Amino acid sequence: MKQITFLSLICLLTTLCFGQRTFILNKGSENYSAVITVENCLDGTCEGKGTIELINKKSNLPFQTLATEDLYFYIDSTQSLTVNIIELYGEQSPFIFDDFNFDGAEDLAIRNGNNSSYGGPSYDIYVYNSINKKFELSEELTTLAVENLGMFQTDHKRKRIITYGKSGCCWHIYTEYEVISQIGLVKVYEVEKDAQLGDFVTVTTRILKNNKWKSSAKQYKTSEYYK
CATH class of the missing domain: 2.40.128 (Lipocalin)
Incomplete structure (x- = not known):
């Protein structure tokens, strides 16, 4: 029993164990924090099916839950992931909060694997619909983030x-x-x-x-x- 408890502690504190992980993201967005669950993490790389539960920062209430078949990202030695970084041939964060269609509302890009040119990062692009009060997938913006060199x-x-x-x-x-x-x-x-x-x-x-x-x-x- 002591050995099992010790191994469980290692899984919580390091990325040596392969399994589902949950992360809390409080930075990067003026309006939302996020609870991120990803299917597998091993040696600093997380991938697989993922869910992103957005929390309204003002009300502290759940706002919307989004899903992806292949959420892919790296974590550092502090078990943290990056946000809002877009570097050509460099780091591209798993989550990008920005106003992609210039309508004044914050939108969200979610990494969906490595399906852009030359196996680079690809994204699902969600734009905020002010009438429906929720994020909706934009097919044409998602296409841009798949057919080119990353985001x-x-x-x-x-x-x-x-x-x-x-x-x-x-x-x-x-x-x-x-x-x-x-x-x-x-x-x-x-x-x-x-x-x-x-x-x-x-x-x-x-x-x-x-x-x-x-x-x-x-x-x-x-x-x-x-x-």
Whole structure:
């Protein structure tokens, strides 16, 4: 019995044991804290089916429970997880609180595995519906967070959503979208960098103006452009 109790204590204090874990998240959101349950954690990596119970910080009452088939994240030596970090080719938190559609309400992105380009982080994007008073899955924003290099970024000053994509070492694309009321996402700007010729990189810029695309291209020496 003493041995069983000791092993149970180790499971609670470290990530050596494989099993369901629960975390409390109080930071990252002005409006909500969260009780997060994930199916499995081992050696600092948590993954599998997960539930996120959002708690209203003002009333301290349950607000909404969301679920994912593959909640995936890392925890550090203090048993903590990150929130609201989006780094291209770096750390991307399992939970991102932000106003993704620029309507003034806080939205939420939840990690749903590693299904974006090159096995990168992917997310389910939930936007707050002010009429129904709850978070609802946005299919088009979720698609952006799956078909590109991880989670997209937001530029609140210009009200743009920004994505990054690539193919191999030598082709990259940067894209900006606007969120148009009653219409949805509209691509308005992109920069394509094609260095597949080796010695030269062709930079093509496309801008949507008055519902028409304008395109321009310039070629640079690769060694000069990327120095």
